[in-house]
Amino acid sequence: MLMQDSMQSNSKSKDSSNKESVATMKEFMDYRFDKIEELIEKLPQMYVSRSEFMPIKNIVYGGVMMVLTSFFGALIAIVIKNQ
Secondary structure (H helix, E strand, O other): OOOHHHHHHHHHHHHHHHHHHHHHHHHHHHHHHHHHHHHHHHHHOOOOOHHHHOOOOOOHHHHHHHHHEEEEEHHHHHHHHOO
């Protein structure tokens, strides 16, 4: 009889801890969903569209191309001059 009482009290405590655990998880999930919704609303303001980024990309690629062309041109000039 004493064993049954202790088993019942253990199962009751497990049930209450499970309910608390589920409630905590539900609160956490609600919080995360709210944060995700906020981020989705902010997305258009946070990022640049592809068409807005294209001129910057072209300028950077052009600058890198000029630097690399100058470097390899100087390297070839040094090799030709030494021969």
